[in-house]
Amino acid sequence: MGGAVGNVSNCVVILVDTERAVTARQHPSAPGARAAPASRTWPVRRPPALWARLIRSPAALLGMLVIGLVVALALSAPWVAPYNPAEQFFDGLTLEGRPLPPSGRFWFGTDLLGRDLLSRLIHGARVSLLIGVAANAAALAIGTLVGTAAGYFRGWTAAVFMRFTDMMMAFPALILAIALAAILRPSLWIVALVIGMVNWVWIARVVYSQVLAISGREFIDAARALGVPTPRIFWRHLFPHLLPTLLVWGTLGISTTVMFEAALSFLGVGVRPPTPSWGGTINESQSYFLEAPWLVAFPGAAILLTSLAFNLVGDALRDALDPTLRGRR
Amino acid sequence: MSAYVFRRAAQSVFILLGVTLVTFMLLFALPADPARMIAGRSATAETVDRIRVELGLNQPLLVQYGRYLTRLARGDLGRSYAQKVEVEALLASRLEATFWLMLGGIFFELLIGLPAGALAAVRRRGAFDRSVMLGAFVGTSAPQFVVGLLLLYLLAYKWPLFPLGGYGSIAHLILPAVTLGIAGGGWYARMMRSAMLDVIHQDYVRTARAKGASEVRVVTRHALRNALLPVVSMVGLDFGTFMGGVVVVESVFGWPGIGQLAWQAIQIVDIPVIMGVVLVSATAILLGNLLADLVYPLLDPKIRYG
Numbered sequence: 039m040g041g042a043v044g045n046v047s048n049c050v051v052i053l054v055d056t057e058r059a060v061t062a063r064q065h066p067s068a069p070g071a072r073a074a075p076a077s078r079t080w081p082v083r084r085p086p087a088l089w090a091r092l093i094r095s096p097a098a099l100l101g102m103l104v105i106g107l108v109v110a111l112a113l114s115a116p117w118v119a120p121y122n123p124a125e126q127f128f129d130g131l132t133l134e135g136r137p138l139p140p141s142g143r144f145w146f147g148t149d150l151l152g153r154d155l156l157s158r159l160i161h162g163a164r165v166s167l168l169i170g171v172a173a174n175a176a177a178l179a180i181g182t183l184v185g186t187a188a189g190y191f192r193g194w195t196a197a198v199f200m201r202f203t204d205m206m207m208a209f210p211a212l213i214l215a216i217a218l219a220a221i222l223r224p225s226l227w228i229v230a231l232v233i234g235m236v237n238w239v240w241i242a243r244v245v246y247s248q249v250l251a252i253s254g255r256e257f258i259d260a261a262r263a264l265g266v267p268t269p270r271i272f273w274r275h276l277f278p279h280l281l282p283t284l285l286v287w288g289t290l291g292i293s294t295t296v297m298f299e300a301a302l303s304f305l306g307v308g309v310r311p312p313t314p315s316w317g318g319t320i321n322e323s324q325s326y327f328l329e330a331p332w333l334v335a336f337p338g339a340a341i342l343l344t345s346l347a348f349n350l351v352g353d354a355l356r357d358a359l360d361p362t363l364r365g366r367r
Numbered sequence: 368m369s370a371y372v373f374r375r376a377a378q379s380v381f382i383l384l385g386v387t388l389v390t391f392m393l394l395f396a397l398p399a400d401p402a403r404m405i406a407g408r409s410a411t412a413e414t415v416d417r418i419r420v421e422l423g424l425n426q427p428l429l430v431q432y433g434r435y436l437t438r439l440a441r442g443d444l445g446r447s448y449a450q451k452v453e454v455e456a457l458l459a460s461r462l463e464a465t466f467w468l469m470l471g472g473i474f475f476e477l478l479i480g481l482p483a484g485a486l487a488a489v490r491r492r493g494a495f496d497r498s499v500m501l502g503a504f505v506g507t508s509a510p511q512f513v514v515g516l517l518l519l520y521l522l523a524y525k526w527p528l529f530p531l532g533g534y535g536s537i538a539h540l541i542l543p544a545v546t547l548g549i550a551g552g553g554w555y556a557r558m559m560r561s562a563m564l565d566v567i568h569q570d571y572v573r574t575a576r577a578k579g580a581s582e583v584r585v586v587t588r589h590a591l592r593n594a595l596l597p598v599v600s601m602v603g604l605d606f607g608t609f610m611g612g613v614v615v616v617e618s619v620f621g622w623p624g625i626g627q628l629a630w631q632a633i634q635i636v637d638i639p640v641i642m643g644v645v646l647v648s649a650t651a652i653l654l655g656n657l658l659a660d661l662v663y664p665l666l667d668p669k670i671r672y673g
Contacts, residue, residue: 097501204378205385210611210648213629217394217641220633297510301615304512305630320512327516328524338513346508353504 091358098354104347112163119157120145123314126152137323137330147332150323155333158314159340165315166344169230169299174291176234178284181241186272186280188242189249200246206239212301219307226309233298241287245280252279282359289352293345300341316341372661379653386649387439387642391432394638401636405448422448435642444646445639447632454643457628462610462647464534465624468547468617469609471540473602475548479506480555481598487556488563488594489586499556506553515546515619532621543620547613551605558601562594569593596667603659610655611648 092098111118121127131137131152138148146155188199218232252258253276261271302308303317304324311318316337323333402419403410419425423434438445444454480503487499522542523531529542566572567590575589576582612626621627625644632640 097504201382202385205382205389208382208386208649208652209389210608210629210645210652212614213612213626213633213641213645213648214390214393216614216630217633221394221636293508297508300510301512304510304615305618317510317512320516324516328520331520334513334516334520338510338517341513342505342509345510346504349504349508 088358092351092354095354095357097350101347101350101354104343105351108163108344108347109167111160112167115161115164119154119160121154121157123153123157123161124312125154127154128152137326137333139330140332146336147330149319149333150326150330155319155336158319159316159337162314162316162319162337162340163344165226165309165313166296166299166341169226169233169309170292170295170344170348172227172230173233173237173295173299174288176231177237177241177291177295178288180234180238182245182280182284184238185242185245186249186276189246190253190268190272190276192250196246199242203239203242203246207243209236211236212298215298215302216305216307219302226313229299229302229308233295233302237291237294237298241284241291244283244287248280248283249276252276286352286356286359289348289355293348293352296341296345296348372657375657375660379650379657382653383646383649384436387436387646388432390642390645391435392428394636394641395428395431401448401638404636444643447640448637449632449635449640450637454639457640458625458643458647461623461625461628464622465610465612465626467540468543468613468622468624469606471544472547472551472609472613473605475544476551476555476605477598477602479548479552481559483552484556484559485563485586485591485594488560488567491564496560500560503553503556506549507557509550511546511550511613511615512619514549515543515616518542518546519619532619534621534623539620539622543616543622546616546619547609555598555601558597559594562597563590566590566594593667596663599662599666600659603655603657603662604652605655606658607652607655610651612644 093102127148129143129152131148137150137152138144140147144154144156146159149155149158184199184203188196188203215232215236218235219229222228222232258271258275261275266275299308299315300317300320303315304321306318306321308317309315311322319337320327320334323330327334400415402415402422402424405422406415406418416425423431426434435445442455444458446453447457450457483499483503487496490496519531519542523529530539532542533539572585572589575585580589610625612624612629614626614630616622617624617626618630625647628640629644629648631637632644
């Protein structure tokens with residue numbers, strides 16, 4: 039019973055609130071908003087801002103903390119890392135030439151060449167994040183372009199683009215990426231581009247269905263009828279509606295990309311060896327990991343934590359941005 | 368219904384044609400010379416040229432592609448450059464291993480994901496729910512090679528319960544299948560939980576409760592059956608991706624499946640084999656999607672295809 043009353047009053051409040059917001063926006067300094075009879079009502083309860091909703095979730099908070107830490111480590115790698123990641127220490131291997139387990143001198147132990155694992159992991163964060171962001175940006179850009187064009191122009195444009203997307207979805211993504219990466223002998227940017235080229239498909243699908251729904255609405259018709267040029271319609275009228283989706287997919291995508299990059303490096307077709315990368319470290323030490331499990335455990339934990347953090351934040355973002363989910367999950 | 372199946376099958380053929388075209392062009396556009404790879408580093412220029420002519424690699428790309436398609440239409444995938452064997456024979460020998468891994472992977476995914484997700488939904492916001500959700504996130508965020516190597520270290524080396532990789536028996540299958548199951552199980556748990564939450568507030572569930580059905584019966588007979596719908600389409604997708612070869616897991620466990628074949632072929636630019644694997648993978652993915660879409664209306668009479 040109490041709930042029902044609360045709902046009714048909420049409705050009224052929302053009505054009043056929009057009215058006041060409109061007046062206030064039109065006449066920022068006008069006293070009219072205050073004088074309006076409707077304004078003397080119950081206190082207004084707005085839904086909390088995105089940020090407030092985000093940090094309310096402990097999982098998202100944890101995720102953001104980890105992301106912050108990884109970004110900080112990546113940015114300050116040369117100053118934070120205890121040693122030069124490329125330096126091969128004389129005392130970095132046992133007398134038999136085996137890597138050292140974690141100790142006071144080498145916190146995470148050393149790798150097969152007697153290099154400090156911790157320093158290599160800190161520098162590896164740069165590679166992972168850079169590829170994660172770059173590949174994802176590429177995927178977002180391609181996916182948004184394809185999805186928007188197909189959803190807005192429909193007709194044969196949609197047919198061509200979406201059939202192409204269908205085809206790319208049937209492609210075994212990892213095999214395609216490995217083939218490209220193996221034959222191109224990749225630099226960091228090529229790895230990013232390859233991952234982006236494989237991952238845009240999902241974004242294109244989501245954007246396509248959204249644009250399809252939005253571009254049928256009146257305000258787009260109105261803009262078109264007013265003679266607003268198409269690029270402006272895209273940018274000013276369509277794009278803002280896509281932002282929440284892109285934000286969510288962009289964040290979740292970094293998680294996928296970090297894992298994808300690690301998988302490529304693990305298979306030996308990622309960023310080339312002298313550059314420290316998490317997956318690459320595991321690849322180099324794979325044949326040795328039974329004797330030196332820390333060589334797999336530490337980089338593995340780094341990949342897991344980073345990917346988990348982006349996953350948690352992306353998921354919390356989705357919940358925070360989707361009003362239909364509010365209070366349900 | 369049959370018209371629908373026919374239309375989908377026809378679409379799939381076109382998609383497959385597109386896949387062959389793109390793969391073909393990509394492989395030949397890239398700066399790798401298969402003739403040189405076959406001849407080896409020390410071969411003379413004449414040898415390389417001879418091989419190139421023998422394989423028809425000196426022809427224009429479109430002619431080569433046309434030839435490939437005509438042979439493909441007769442069911443001939445060509446011969447491996449490196450192993451001088453028919454590609455079909457290579458694929459057939461690997462498909463069996465991939466098939467078992469696919470079955471095992473899906474089995475563990477469902478075994479881990481479904482009960483966890485369903486129970487989490489029933490005990491929503493409790494400690495169990497929270498730990499399942501956290502576990503699901505960790506499972507989906509963990510790279511498969513790390514999970515695989517960890518399992519190998521713990522369950523094959525420290526406590527030697529399972530063999531250290533390889534192929535041949537159920538014991539060999541368990542660790543790679545569990546590795547696939549941990550990642551996939553996380554997705555299934557999340558999906559199952561949200562599907563259950565969607566269902567559990569429906570009127571018919573309330574009706575069932577009002578009739579006095581026991582909670583167990585409400586959950587298993589009324590809620591669960593309907594919540595399983597989205598799971599079916601996911602199994603279809605997984606069938607496709609797993610049959611297409613799981614390169615990373617196969618590589619960790621030395622599992623002689625399609626993924627390993629692809630990986631070996633890519634390293635030596637064995638184009639007919641790469642083409643064959645891509646074709647099989649794409650077919651599996653399309654088939655998985657189609658199967659999922661076909662099973663759907665059997666479970667949910669509301670769905671009909673025109």
